[in-house]
Amino acid sequence: MCKMHTVHRSMFKECKIINCETYQNSVPSNYRSFSLRKSGKLVPYCELKRGVLGSNPSGITEEGLAAEAPMAVIGKVAAVAKAGTIAKIAKTTTVTSETGAKLSSNGANLSKHLKQVEKHGQGGFKELQNGRIRYYGNVKTATKAGEMKGARVVKEWNPANGNTRTWYETLDHSNTIRQVHPKYNNLPHFKFDASGKYTGKW
Amino acid sequence: MVIKSSDIKKLFFLLSKKEISREDAQEKAILLRDTYDNGNLGFYPKEFENKIWDAIQFIELFAEMVEENTYLYSENDLIIYIKENGWELDA
Numbered sequence: 001m002c003k004m005h006t007v008h009r010s011m012f013k014e015c016k017i018i019n020c021e022t023y024q025n026s027v028p029s030n031y032r033s034f035s036l037r038k039s040g041k042l043v044p045y046c047e048l049k050r051g052v053l054g055s056n057p058s059g060i061t062e063e064g065l066a067a068e069a070p071m072a073v074i075g076k077v078a079a080v081a082k083a084g085t086i087a088k089i090a091k092t093t094t095v096t097s098e099t100g101a102k103l104s105s106n107g108a109n110l111s112k113h114l115k116q117v118e119k120h121g122q123g124g125f126k127e128l129q130n131g132r133i134r135y136y137g138n139v140k141t142a143t144k145a146g147e148m149k150g151a152r153v154v155k156e157w158n159p160a161n162g163n164t165r166t167w168y169e170t171l172d173h174s175n176t177i178r179q180v181h182p183k184y185n186n187l188p189h190f191k192f193d194a195s196g197k198y199t200g201k202w
Numbered sequence: 203m204v205i206k207s208s209d210i211k212k213l214f215f216l217l218s219k220k221e222i223s224r225e226d227a228q229e230k231a232i233l234l235r236d237t238y239d240n241g242n243l244g245f246y247p248k249e250f251e252n253k254i255w256d257a258i259q260f261i262e263l264f265a266e267m268v269e270e271n272t273y274l275y276s277e278n279d280l281i282i283y284i285k286e287n288g289w290e291l292d293a
Contacts, residue, residue: 119238119255140263143279148268153259164239170268181266183232189267202270 109159120155132158139171149173203237204244210257214284215291217264224273228265231258257289 116135117125123136137153148170155166170179172194181189188201213230216222235258237243245251260283266274275283284290 116239137259140260140274142268142272142274143276144272146269146272148272151263151266151268151274153262166235168263168266170266170274179268189270 112157113159116155116157120153123152128156131160132156139175147172148178149175203242204246205234205254205258206246207250207254210254211289211291213261214257214280214289217261218280218284224265227261231262234258235262253287257287 113133116133120137121135122138125133125135127133133156135155135157137155139150139152141150142148149172151168151170153166154169155164157164166183168181168183169177170181170189172178174194176194176196177192178194179189179191181187190201191199193199213222213227217224217227234243238255245254260275264273264275264280268274
């Protein structure tokens with residue numbers, strides 16, 4: 001059992017988000033979740049409990065906490081796969097030993113991920129096989145009717161080294177990506193046909 | 203760095219008067235986004251954080267073309283966005 005697990009268990013009795021593989025495997029995934037506070041911030045249950053316990057140490061119940069988080073983000077952020085993603089983010093820096101520095105790094109990565117979900121991932125996020133995570137902005141619909149539906153901003157983050165890259169995607173009405181435009185250095189627009197085949201740049 | 207709502211208002215004003223190009227405004231928006239990503243961007247007033255962030259995203263995409271010679275947003279979309287979100291410059 002990892003150090004963080006022990007700490008969380010002792011502080012909160014039942015921590016629902018934890019950077020411990022053993023614990024991850026022993027807890028049903030739908031229990032690993034976040035709450036969206038009225039401020040718009042995503043808070044892991046353990047953080048939620050810590051905050052509430054700190055300000056009002058008496059009479060706190062889990063039911064009360066749940067009632068405090070009316071917007072169950074849970075659908076958006078804490079679905080099974082996404083909870084798994086968060087666990088993997090933590091694992092990218094946790095290899096064999098659970099040193100304090102690594103735990104700190106895990107916490108920083110998790111915090112960064114949540115921040116990015118909030119600001120860049122309004123349209124969702126996806127973990128790639130190589131561990132990178134893509135955050136999708138909402139598709140902004142073009143007002144001029146045409147072949148293309150609209151565009152969105154996509155940001156990719158590599159938790160292993162912190163590198164990021166961002167580009168704009170244009171989608172057609174069947175939500176197929178038809179154009180990709182990296183946002184830096186005046187790079188061109190790369191075009192694709194409806195079947196996804198690269199057709200050139202402009 | 204702190205981005206104030208008054209800075210955004212001014213940027214929208216310049217855009218609507220075409221005193222700044224879409225692309226130059228986009229550069230500013232990208233800079234703000236990158237600054238935020240590096241953890242160095244604050245919002246003033248703080249309670250306008252989401253509104254300011256939404257405006258930054260709008261300005262960023264305002265210069266994006268969905269096809270050659272076709273912007274995602276029209277000039278009229280800009281005016282509508284400014285009005286609907288209360289970004290008119292105070293008299």
